[in-house]
Amino acid sequence: MKRFSKDExxxxxxxxxxxxxxxxxxxxxxxxxxxxxxxxxEVLLHSENGILGMGPAPRPxxxxxxxxxxxxxxxxxxxxGAYFHHADSFAMMRGGHLDICVLxxxxxxxHGDLANWHTGAPDAIPAVGGAMDLAIGAKRVFVMMELQTxxxxxxxxxxCTYPLTGVGCVSRVYTDLAVIDVDAGALRVRExxxxxxxxxxxxxxxxxxTAA
Amino acid sequence: MVDKIYPGLxxxxxxxxxxxxxxxxxxxxAGMPRELIDxxxxxGATDLTIVNNNAGNGDTGLAALLAAGxxxxxxxxxxxxxxxxxxxxxxxxxxxxxxxxxQGNLAERIRAAGAGIGAFFTPTGYGTQLAEGxxxxxxxxxxxxxxxxxxxxxxxxxxxxxxxxxNLVYRKAARNFGPIMAMAATCSxxxxxxxxxxxxxxxxxxxxxxxxxxxxxxxxxxxx
Numbered sequence: 001m002k003r004f005s006k007d008e009x010x011x012x013x014x015x016x017x018x019x020x021x022x023x024x025x026x027x028x029x030x031x032x033x034x035x036x037x038x039x040x041x042e043v044l045l046h047s048e049n050g051i052l053g054m055g056p057a058p059r060p061x062x063x064x065x066x067x068x069x070x071x072x073x074x075x076x077x078x079x080x081g082a083y084f085h086h087a088d089s090f091a092m093m094r095g096g097h098l099d100i101c102v103l104x105x106x107x108x109x110x111h112g113d114l115a116n117w118h119t120g121a122p123d124a125i126p127a128v129g130g131a132m133d134l135a136i137g138a139k140r141v142f143v144m145m146e147l148q149t150x151x152x153x154x155x156x157x158x159x160c161t162y163p164l165t166g167v168g169c170v171s172r173v174y175t176d177l178a179v180i181d182v183d184a185g186a187l188r189v190r191e192x193x194x195x196x197x198x199x200x201x202x203x204x205x206x207x208x209x210t211a212a
Numbered sequence: 213m214v215d216k217i218y219p220g221l222x223x224x225x226x227x228x229x230x231x232x233x234x235x236x237x238x239x240x241x242a243g244m245p246r247e248l249i250d251x252x253x254x255x256g257a258t259d260l261t262i263v264n265n266n267a268g269n270g271d272t273g274l275a276a277l278l279a280a281g282x283x284x285x286x287x288x289x290x291x292x293x294x295x296x297x298x299x300x301x302x303x304x305x306x307x308x309x310x311x312x313x314x315q316g317n318l319a320e321r322i323r324a325a326g327a328g329i330g331a332f333f334t335p336t337g338y339g340t341q342l343a344e345g346x347x348x349x350x351x352x353x354x355x356x357x358x359x360x361x362x363x364x365x366x367x368x369x370x371x372x373x374x375x376x377x378x379n380l381v382y383r384k385a386a387r388n389f390g391p392i393m394a395m396a397a398t399c400s401x402x403x404x405x406x407x408x409x410x411x412x413x414x415x416x417x418x419x420x421x422x423x424x425x426x427x428x429x430x431x432x433x434x435x436x
Contacts, residue, residue, distance in 0.1 A: 065242060066243070072293075083387055085319075085387055086315075086318075094320075124292075125291060127312070128289055128290065132317075133316030136336055
């Protein structure tokens with residue numbers, strides 16, 4: 001079987017984003033999506049720290065300490081972009097104004113519960129940032145993740161064992177083995193990697209799947 | 213004549229007492245009022261409660277205030293970062309209390325304090341550890357969590373320009389928490405790169421009206 005690469009997953013997410021959509025890309029894997037968005041689609045990227053119309057990284061030497069993304073990396077502003085304060089930025093999320101957010105995850109449940117902020121390990125220092133606001137706020141929440149952990153367990157689960165970020169909030173999961181819609185407790189497979197069958201995918205996930 | 217311009221950093225932070233709650237603007241280092249924080253370190257107030265999105269980066273600014281042992285509690289959304297070693301050490305050794313708040317709740321709790329709101333119901337965090345023990349309510353079929361405002365005695369804010377009435381404009385994404393913290397604090401202290409004459413700031417483009425600002429200090433040699 002031929003797994004989708006990270007860039008292929010990002011490409012699939014990017015192609016599912018409509019022209020003119022307002023989108024927030026989470027830290028980590030989701031940032032790759034920006035590389036695959038056709039500029040002519042004018043997808044407007046939101047950054048939690050008060051940017052709409054965020055552009056790519058600046059050229060070396062043109063970094064500006066006052067212009068960074070949620071991951072605190074230097075970025076640029078597109079012509080027509082805007083700055084605003086934090087309460088407005090999170091009103092854009094919580095108020096349902098963002099069309100899509102793309103997040104990484106430790107686990108997603110069959111019911112769309114998301115766990116992506118805390119491993120729950122006793123010595124871990126908890127940090128949540130904007131994850132909970134994004135999870136419940138955007139009209140649609142896409143998750144990008146590898147389908148299995150390094151030890152082969154499915155991250156798509158009946159019930160999350162990691163601490164939750166949001167309840168019933170995930171719409172679709174993009175993974176290295178399949179793209180799956182999460183629909184009121186049903187998991188509908190939209191696309192699978194080459195060389196894998198639905199029964200094989202079901203065995204990996206350990207949950208009942210249907211073809212979309 | 214209304215004149216909120218202070219002659220220097222020491223004068224701008226005078227009077228902060230032990231046990232004060234201080235909001236500090238900035239998201240990471242963008243918008244962090246580094247010079248005002250250094251002035252608070254020199255001023256000496258201790259047992260502080262700090263409100264910031266993060267818990268200090270590297271060894272300067274907020275991290276230096278933590279390292280100086282002046283902070284008993286921090287209210288923030290994202291303390292853990294690759295360069296948050298000062299906070300990490302204090303937290304692991306039990307020397308600092310952490311109140312972790314989702315970032316949007318942090319922003320709205322600050323805004324609510326400034327806007328005179330008693331409390332508010334938010335969907336963020338419902339069903340998670342960070343809502344445990346909090347009052348919840350179903351409104352129009354959706355679950356919400358009751359959150360209370362965060363008031364502060366002082367706010368330390370970095371802006372780009374101010375006039376003597378305290379009107380402010382910011383620079384790029386360094387704006388972040390500045391405008392809402394200015395509203396929420398009893399005494400908002402602002403460092404700016406440039407003090408301009410009244411009328412020089414476009415009235416249509418003023419971000420923080422001077423009513424929310426008590427003290428302004430210009431930072432010498434600031435080039436950004």
